[in-house]
Amino acid sequence: MILELKKITKKFGEIQAINETSFCIKEGEIFALIGPNGAGKTTLFNIITGNYKPTSGEVFFQKQRINHLKPYEIVHLGIARTFQNIRLFSSMNVLENVMIGFNKQMKYSVLEAFFHFGRFCKVEKEFNRKAYSILEELGIADLANEKATSLSYGQQRKVEIARAMATNPKLLLLDEPAAGMNSSEGDELADLILKLRKDYKISILLIEHDMKFVNQLCDRVLVLDYGKTIFEGKLSDAVEHKEVIAAYLGDFDASS
Ligand code: ATP
Numbered sequence: 001m002i003l004e005l006k007k008i009t010k011k012f013g014e015i016q017a018i019n020e021t022s023f024c025i026k027e028g029e030i031f032a033l034i035g036p037n038g039a040g041k042t043t044l045f046n047i048i049t050g051n052y053k054p055t056s057g058e059v060f061f062q063k064q065r066i067n068h069l070k071p072y073e074i075v076h077l078g079i080a081r082t083f084q085n086i087r088l089f090s091s092m093n094v095l096e097n098v099m100i101g102f103n104k105q106m107k108y109s110v111l112e113a114f115f116h117f118g119r120f121c122k123v124e125k126e127f128n129r130k131a132y133s134i135l136e137e138l139g140i141a142d143l144a145n146e147k148a149t150s151l152s153y154g155q156q157r158k159v160e161i162a163r164a165m166a167t168n169p170k171l172l173l174l175d176e177p178a179a180g181m182n183s184s185e186g187d188e189l190a191d192l193i194l195k196l197r198k199d200y201k202i203s204i205l206l207i208e209h210d211m212k213f214v215n216q217l218c219d220r221v222l223v224l225d226y227g228k229t230i231f232e233g234k235l236s237d238a239v240e241h242k243e244v245i246a247a248y249l250g251d252f253d254a255s256s
Pocket of ligand 1: 017
């Protein structure tokens with residue numbers, strides 16, 4: 001297991017956003033959280049990344065309990081994420097946005113950085129090379145010098161994924177990666193995510209409303225409704241599940 005959530009509950013005052021949710025993600029698995037708006041998916045992401053502390057329950061990453069750690073400590077352990085609303089630095093180009101992801105690995109003094117000497121130049125060169133290779137993997141190396149926020153929505157999503165990959169994650173959390181994409185852009189992104197899993201040997205947890213995308217990509221899904229797990233397993237079985245159909249899926253056909 002790479003990630004294990006044990007009986008997670010999260011309350012915001014009177015609102016019970018998550019109600020005793022437990023699940024595990026295996027090494028190399030692509031796992032999706034699905035469910036209607038307000039079901040608690042983003043709250044679970046925020047608990048895994050340390051942005052929220054659970055009201056009760058525990059989170060384990062590679063067998064280490066992490067729910068008391070700070071977000072940057074969790075990034076250091078190997079969990080990276082992207083956001084539902086893309087968060088790129090508007091004053092920076094694509095390459096600089098990706099370089100931000102290497103922050104935790106940059107080892108040189110403030111003086112070396114300020115005067116651009118010693119370890120600074122060597123380390124910067126190396127990370128520059130690595131950033132280019134991640135951008136190449138995602139098919140956007142030719143955009144390295146473009147202002148990140150001037151790119152199309154789909155390209156910006158890829159830059160965010162590239163920045164997350166620069167932190168050298170073992171588990172990548174993607175919050176609605178296909179949102180705003182048309183069907184062929186979604187297909188292309190699904191292929192890219194499968195390639196990332198293979199080439200970087202990572203596990204992936206994603207939130208997604210696009211069921212075609214989930215069906216193409218995910219080994220298993222967890223369906224949440226009002227903070228409670230109503231199904232865990234294969235999407236092809238979820239579509240047969242009465243409670244899931246009533247809460248969320250309607251007439252989605254997993255065979256199409
Ligand atoms: P969506 O698909 O719309 O993003 P979601 O499944 O991600 O929805 P959450 O955003 O996790 O759902 O919200 C779950 C519940 O918790 C909702 O009722 C929401 O209003 C509430 N909630 C989430 N964050 C907070 C917060 N910081 N303060 C108060 N209530 C919150």
